[in-house]
Amino acid sequence: MWLRPLMWLALALPITTGSLACHSWEIQAATPRNVVEHQRPGKAKVWLADGSRYVLHHPHIAGDSLLGDRDSSRAATVLADVDQIAVQRFSVGKTGLLIVSLPAALFVTLLIGCAASNCGY
DSSP states (O other): OTHHHHHHHHHHHHHHHHHHOSEEEEEOSSOHHHIIIIIOOSEEEEEETTSOEEEEEEEEEETTEEEEEETTEEEEEEGGGEEEEEEEEEOHHHHHHHHHHHHHHHHHHHHHHHHHHTOOO
């Protein structure tokens, strides 16, 4: 029946939105050293001069290197090789979308379920 895939789609929307909501990566104008030392982020997205990028957990500075956990192992990058750094910030828009989409998806799911079972209307 065509209604069953619609019910799954209505439930998948808030789950997908929820995984993206609340935080966004924000590229920092300050130097990577200043970002890590002054903001002390829990995670940082790092872009290197060669174009590669990765997420570094628990970043910290030691001498001329950026250190932290990357893919369940320790990582070290020379600060001179870091082109950009971004940190996660709270996103009002994405959080608002999550708050609106959850009840809407549940309501649509109930309507589809009601239409499929002829619940009296």
